[in-house]
Amino acid sequence: MLPSDAVPEPHMHTILKARKRVIEAIGKNMDLYGITQSVGHLYGMLFFSEKPMTLDEMGKEMEMSKTSMSTGVRNLLDLKMVHKVWEKGARKDLYEAEPDWYQTFADYFAIEWRKAVEANVIALNRSSAELRRLQEAADGEEATLAIIQSDLDKIDSALRYYEWLNRFIDTLESGDIYKLVPKDKP
Amino acid sequence: MLPSDAVPEPHMHTILKARKRVIEAIGKNMDLYGITQSVGHLYGMLFFSEKPMTLDEMGKEMEMSKTSMSTGVRNLLDLKMVHKVWEKGARKDLYEAEPDWYQTFADYFAIEWRKAVEANVIALNRSSAELRRLQEAADGEEATLAIIQSDLDKIDSALRYYEWLNRFIDTLESGDIYKLVPKDKP
DNA sequence: AAGTACGTTCAGAAAAAACTGTACGTTGTA
DNA sequence: TACAACGTACAGTTTTTTCTGAACGTACTT
Numbered sequence: 001m002l003p004s005d006a007v008p009e010p011h012m013h014t015i016l017k018a019r020k021r022v023i024e025a026i027g028k029n030m031d032l033y034g035i036t037q038s039v040g041h042l043y044g045m046l047f048f049s050e051k052p053m054t055l056d057e058m059g060k061e062m063e064m065s066k067t068s069m070s071t072g073v074r075n076l077l078d079l080k081m082v083h084k085v086w087e088k089g090a091r092k093d094l095y096e097a098e099p100d101w102y103q104t105f106a107d108y109f110a111i112e113w114r115k116a117v118e119a120n121v122i123a124l125n126r127s128s129a130e131l132r133r134l135q136e137a138a139d140g141e142e143a144t145l146a147i148i149q150s151d152l153d154k155i156d157s158a159l160r161y162y163e164w165l166n167r168f169i170d171t172l173e174s175g176d177i178y179k180l181v182p183k184d185k186p
Numbered sequence: 187m188l189p190s191d192a193v194p195e196p197h198m199h200t201i202l203k204a205r206k207r208v209i210e211a212i213g214k215n216m217d218l219y220g221i222t223q224s225v226g227h228l229y230g231m232l233f234f235s236e237k238p239m240t241l242d243e244m245g246k247e248m249e250m251s252k253t254s255m256s257t258g259v260r261n262l263l264d265l266k267m268v269h270k271v272w273e274k275g276a277r278k279d280l281y282e283a284e285p286d287w288y289q290t291f292a293d294y295f296a297i298e299w300r301k302a303v304e305a306n307v308i309a310l311n312r313s314s315a316e317l318r319r320l321q322e323a324a325d326g327e328e329a330t331l332a333i334i335q336s337d338l339d340k341i342d343s344a345l346r347y348y349e350w351l352n353r354f355i356d357t358l359e360s361g362d363i364y365k366l367v368p369k370d371k372p
Numbered sequence: 373a374a375g376t377a378c379g380t381t382c383a384g385a386a387a388a389a390a391c392t393g394t395a396c397g398t399t400g401t402a
Numbered sequence: 403t404a405c406a407a408c409g410t411a412c413a414g415t416t417t418t419t420t421c422t423g424a425a426c427g428t429a430c431t432t
Contacts, residue, residue, distance in 0.1 A: 006329030014320050015333060018313035022341065025309035029302035034217060036390070050336060055409075065392050070410060091400075091407065099340070101347040116215035123211035127204035134200050143192030147201060150236060154285070155208065160369070161287040168367045180366035181354045183346070222420075241379075251422050256380060277430080278378065 019048045033079060033108055038064070039072040043081055043097055052085040052094035080107040102183065106172040114169055117162050124162075128155045205234045219265060219294055224250070225258040229267055232283035238271040240278040266293040288369065292358040300355055303348050310348075314341045 007015075023044030030040025045061060046053060053061075058069040073095055076082040081104055085094040098104050131148050138144040171177040193201075209230030216226025231247055232239060239247075244255040259281055262268035267290055271280040284290050317334050324330040357363040 006327075007333060008327070008330065011320060011324055011327070011330050014316060015330075015337065018316045018320075019337065021309045021313050022306075022344075025306045029305055031220065032299060032302055038390080048337065048340065050333075066408095067393075067410075068391055071391090074410095093409075099343070101344060102350070105347075105351070113218060116218055120208075120211045120215055123207045127207050130200060130204045134197060134204075138197055141192075141194070141197070144194065144197050144201075147193060147236075151201065151205065151234065154234065157285070158208075158287065161291075163371065164288070164367060164369055165291070167371075168363070171367055176366065177354070180362065181350060181357055183350055185349060185353075224420080252378095253380080253423075254421055257421090260380095 019044075023048065033081075034112065035075055035079070036072075038062070038068070039075050042069070042072045043076055046076075046082055046095060046097035047099070049096070052087070052096040054092040054094060056092065058095075079111060080104070106177075109169045109172050113165070117165055117169075121159065121162050124155050124159050128152060128159070131155070209234065219267075220298065221261055221265070222258075224248070224254070225261050228255070228258045229262055229283055232262075232268060232281060233285070235282070238273070238280035238282040240280060242278065244281075265297060266290070292363075295355045295358050299351070303351055303355075307345065307348050310341050310345050314338060314345070317341070 023041060026044040026047070027037045027040035030037070030043065033040075035043075042058060042062060045058065055066050055069045055073065058073070059066045062069065073082060076097075077084070077095075080098060082095045082097050085096050087094055131152050135145065135148050135152075138148065171180075209227060212230040212233070213223045213226035216223070216229065219226075221229075228244060228248060231244065241252050241255045241259065244259070245252045248255065259268060262283075263270070263281075267284050268281050269284060271282050273280055317338050321331065321334050321338075324334065357366075
């Protein structure tokens with residue numbers, strides 16, 4: 001909180017209640033980003049904090065151990081949902097929430113979805129190669145060739161989809177997505 | 187498998203190995219859709235199955251209980267990743283994987299992300315209203331008003347983002363997304 | 373109408389994940 | 403150089419989630 005000493009207690013109470021509602025909603029739905037409710041809650045706290053926070057401050061406010069804050073913040077850092085803030089001569093590390101949610105959304109795809117696509121494409125390509133090799137070896141065996149062809153079709157279709165997904169993520173990263181879906185309501 | 191009797195054992199072995207690699211890759215990354223590795227594995231199995239499968243068949247192939255298959259299939263049904271197939275006079279329920287991954291992707295957002303947006307918007311609007319009410323009550327209190335304004339700005343910015351996200355999901359549902367990112371590589 | 377096969381509910385067991393406190397290495401300070 | 407404060411690794415505990423088998427209700431078959 002800012003100069004909260006100057007804010008009458010009942011007013012501060014209302015403000016905190018308003019924040020709490022939003023923070024809890026965020027925490028509850030942050031599993032879409034693959035993070036725990038606690039960590040989502042932590043993000044929400046940082047989002048409303050006026051100043052960057054230290055691990056100790058977070059632990060106090062969340063009523064949780066500093067260890068948990070440390071790992072929680074690392075999760076959020078990995079997703080670029082929080083940033084480390086450099087403050088001259090500060091002993092403790094300071095963190096703040098990324099306020100741009102469009103950016104957070106794009107980063108999530110660039111980080112997590114891209115990773116999954118990579119892994120799946122590798123597997124698909126390997127299996128595709130194996131099946132094409134088997135295709136040669138099974139020359140003339142109708143039943144075998146039919147199954148191979150069916151599997152290859154599925155693999156090809158999956159590869160085309162991932163190729164599309166990669167291009168889609170590109171538009172998130174480049175910002176081209178806003179050409180189709182403008183930030184400002186049309 | 188199709189008429190797998192007609193396929194020589196070593197060939198079938200290669201085919202199953204090729205499938206297994208892909209199925210495991212899928213299972214491993216399906217947590218992006220908020221489902222377990224097991225359930226992802228189940229989806230992968232259905233994806234490669236030539237014919238729709240029953241719960242018993244799934245349980246046998248996954249070496250897991252029918253109960254788990256039942257709940258797993260329900261998860262996949264909820265996400266529309268699997269469909270129930272109606273076969274005339276069939277005693278058991280039959281399920282098949284949705285083969286169109288573009289559709290699966292769009293459905294996931296239409297179902298899960300839309301739900302999260304709804305919930306968060308409700309919370310944001312409630313808190314916004316409360317804070318605007320407090321704004322009136324705190325007339326003249328500089329420190330209080332400063333905090334309220336800061337929170338309201340954050341809330342407004344979040345609401346604008348969710349409004350955008352809803353429009354984005356619309357383009358997935360309508361297929362307009364393919365105007366920006368064509369399915370066929372340009 | 374009785375019997376059988378099916379999918380699901382439910383309670384408990386097993387497995388996985390989150391959380392904590394202690395201990396350690398590092399860095400800045402006296 | 404010794405000291406103090408910080409962040410994190412690690413092992414153990416608690417909590418949550420997943421998985422299973424038995425029991426139940428339903429619907430088809432005979």
